[in-house]
Amino acid sequence: MSRGKPCAFLLWVISNALVAPLIESRSAQSVLKLKRNRDNVEKLFNNLKDPVTKFENEILLNRRAQLEQLRYSLQDERAKRIQIDEDEEDDNAEYRYQVVLDTDGRFQLLWDIESAEEIIYFRLVAQVEKADLLAFGFSGYGEATNADLVVLWTDHRGHHRFQDTHTDQNGLLSVDSHQDYTLDNVKVKKGEIIVDFHRLYDTCDDEDYMIDSGTTHVIFFTKEGPTKTLKGLDISAVTLGLQRAQLIKSQLPDPVFPDDTFKFTMNVENVEIPNVETTYWCHIRKLPEMREKHHIIKYEGTISEAAVGVVHHMEVFHCEVPADVEIRDFDEPCSTMETRPEGLESCRRVIGAWAMGAQAIAFPEEAGLPIGGPDYSRYIMMEVHYNNPELKQGIIDSSGLTFYVTKQLRPHDSGIMELGLEYTDKMALPPGVPIWRLNGYCVPECTAVGLGKDGIKVFASQLHTHLTGKSVYTKHYRNGVELPELNRDNHYSPHYQEIRKLKRQVTVLPGDSLVTTCEDTTIDKTNVTFGGFSISDEMCLNYIHYYPHVELEVCKSSVPYSNLYDFFAFLEQYQGEPTSAKMGVSDNYNAVNWTPVNVELLRAFYDTSPISMQCNQSDGNRFPGEWEGIPVPEVSMSMPPTERPCLT
Numbered sequence: 001m002s003r004g005k006p007c008a009f010l011l012w013v014i015s016n017a018l019v020a021p022l023i024e025s026r027s028a029q030s031v032l033k034l035k036r037n038r039d040n041v042e043k044l045f046n047n048l049k050d051p052v053t054k055f056e057n058e059i060l061l062n063r064r065a066q067l068e069q070l071r072y073s074l075q076d077e078r079a080k081r082i083q084i085d086e087d088e089e090d091d092n093a094e095y096r097y098q099v100v101l102d103t104d105g106r107f108q109l110l111w112d113i114e115s116a117e118e119i120i121y122f123r124l125v126a127q128v129e130k131a132d133l134l135a136f137g138f139s140g141y142g143e144a145t146n147a148d149l150v151v152l153w154t155d156h157r158g159h160h161r162f163q164d165t166h167t168d169q170n171g172l173l174s175v176d177s178h179q180d181y182t183l184d185n186v187k188v189k190k191g192e193i194i195v196d197f198h199r200l201y202d203t204c205d206d207e208d209y210m211i212d213s214g215t216t217h218v219i220f221f222t223k224e225g226p227t228k229t230l231k232g233l234d235i236s237a238v239t240l241g242l243q244r245a246q247l248i249k250s251q252l253p254d255p256v257f258p259d260d261t262f263k264f265t266m267n268v269e270n271v272e273i274p275n276v277e278t279t280y281w282c283h284i285r286k287l288p289e290m291r292e293k294h295h296i297i298k299y300e301g302t303i304s305e306a307a308v309g310v311v312h313h314m315e316v317f318h319c320e321v322p323a324d325v326e327i328r329d330f331d332e333p334c335s336t337m338e339t340r341p342e343g344l345e346s347c348r349r350v351i352g353a354w355a356m357g358a359q360a361i362a363f364p365e366e367a368g369l370p371i372g373g374p375d376y377s378r379y380i381m382m383e384v385h386y387n388n389p390e391l392k393q394g395i396i397d398s399s400g401l402t403f404y405v406t407k408q409l410r411p412h413d414s415g416i417m418e419l420g421l422e423y424t425d426k427m428a429l430p431p432g433v434p435i436w437r438l439n440g441y442c443v444p445e446c447t448a449v450g451l452g453k454d455g456i457k458v459f460a461s462q463l464h465t466h467l468t469g470k471s472v473y474t475k476h477y478r479n480g481v482e483l484p485e486l487n488r489d490n491h492y493s494p495h496y497q498e499i500r501k502l503k504r505q506v507t508v509l510p511g512d513s514l515v516t517t518c519e520d521t522t523i524d525k526t527n528v529t530f531g532g533f534s535i536s537d538e539m540c541l542n543y544i545h546y547y548p549h550v551e552l553e554v555c556k557s558s559v560p561y562s563n564l565y566d567f568f569a570f571l572e573q574y575q576g577e578p579t580s581a582k583m584g585v586s587d588n589y590n591a592v593n594w595t596p597v598n599v600e601l602l603r604a605f606y607d608t609s610p611i612s613m614q615c616n617q618s619d620g621n622r623f624p625g626e627w628e629g630i631p632v633p634e635v636s637m638s639m640p641p642t643e644r645p646c647l648t
Helices: 005-023 028-047 054-078 444-450 561-574 585-591 596-608
Strands: 080-082 097-100 107-114 119-126 133-139 148-154 160-167 173-175 182-189 192-200 216-223 241-245 262-267 278-286 294-302 311-319 331-334 347-355 367-371 379-387 400-406 415-421 436-442 456-465 469-478 481-489 500-508 513-520 540-547 552-558 611-617 628-630
Touching: 097 241, 107 241, 119 133, 133 192, 148 192, 160 182, 262 379, 294 347, 311 400, 347 379, 347 400, 367 400, 415 436, 415 456, 415 513, 436 540, 436 596, 444 513, 444 552, 444 611, 456 469, 456 481, 469 540, 481 500, 481 540, 513 540, 561 585, 561 596
Parallel strands: 415 552
Antiparallel strands: 080 160, 097 107, 107 119, 119 192, 133 148, 133 216, 148 160, 160 173, 182 192, 216 241, 262 400, 278 331, 278 379, 294 367, 294 400, 311 347, 311 379, 415 540, 436 513, 436 552, 456 500, 456 540, 469 481, 469 513, 552 611, 611 628
């Protein structure tokens, strides 16, 4: 056997692996063309010899370059040619969920899910030319790198193609080795392209994004067509659109409403949205007069047509003051609690929230959120976040939340409980850390005194951090045994906060513990980030919505001051850091040189330190008991990891 034969034979096998699958699904003309392509490949293989000389090595490199180009040519041939139908009727009603992807309303996403089969169905409506490239997909936090994209494109011969692709760490596009998106239909109607397709939540393909029930960062872009090839297209060089949505939503049915249900809307009034990227607008309003106690049983966002895509999220806060106390007028931009006028700090209890893509929240038939009555303040504060990256001018907005209310009271009042970390500089995030994990505890000692004997049922949750938050989740333990998680968002964004109905109601009993974990990144920070109220500070919270209402309103933790100063003393004695018992907490943190060793020492301290608990009643006072120096709850058994379909 000649020295070149093994190499040629190996490359011939690779050639057949590339070409043979294509031949099975082609017309006679396409098959002949592909056979000629294979013959060209074989000619190249047959001419290859061992690279024993510099000259022969150069020949081999040239041959390999030609083979690589041919491989991509064959890959483009493998893309399914599709027929685009003109002016067909379409019905958006078959999709339950939708979100506008851009501030101009040129791109709209509709979707629905089949939870039993774990399939998600998409409809993408785009105002683009028929020959333009249209890409849609997902990435961890909206980046162009390591993204999963499905691409509809047209080549120079007018053939339309639909391909599953991905980008690498540099944002360069490649066609997936396995195609996991199924095209259902493409049509053109009144200057729009409408694309219907579907895929599994988890395709078990490492080149695809795994869709879960948390926040999904949807990315999209267009490029003028026709397109020669997808190979090496640099996504980082295009204008990438970004929208966030919860794609997999709870499928628990909504209850039937009583006949006396009425609704009202709390909204801002004719706000001219500033032509800056980010604005928070606050507006004090009064609720309709309700002399008797009522129940809120549902609420939903009501968005002004002109402001669709610019209204990012909204919250309605009830002002917790006596019914006869007046709250001053306020109708202007606002940011943090510290920058609002005196007196508005009482407007802090969330009674409704909406974010882009959010559906209505309907309470379970067992409970409603109490509102109205002789001792209930009518004052609320609307807070609207406007996201205006294109700096548009002249948009007038009157968006708000519509509440559905009945005076036929349900069996239970619902409540909201705050889990996580105390707002304090005792809890800090050192700079330059890719992932910093902090745990906020609701300990068994607190739930034992704060919950009734039958416990509570949690039906919704709102996770919350400030700007460094990347992932948030709450774990549930009973007698040291881990139960299914309460809620999780692996791709959390502080710019997309909504109250989400859980997939199932979760029973929390007296003596259970709830641990809320926030994973933050401070990789771009040069200074310590502290816990606190300011947007430049950090929070780690889960507002759980539950019934029946109990007196426990806050169940949060931090480290005790005494243990923290012991840690500062250790750094001074053994690490030579200029910390001191005479300095304040923030000053001590800022004095430390946050080397990798000191970062790990702080991590170990937080993981093992006893706990200082805020186990607070509705009036703000702690429940009777000793709440300093409580040990971290022990875990005797953890939940096994969830098995992916491809591994079972």
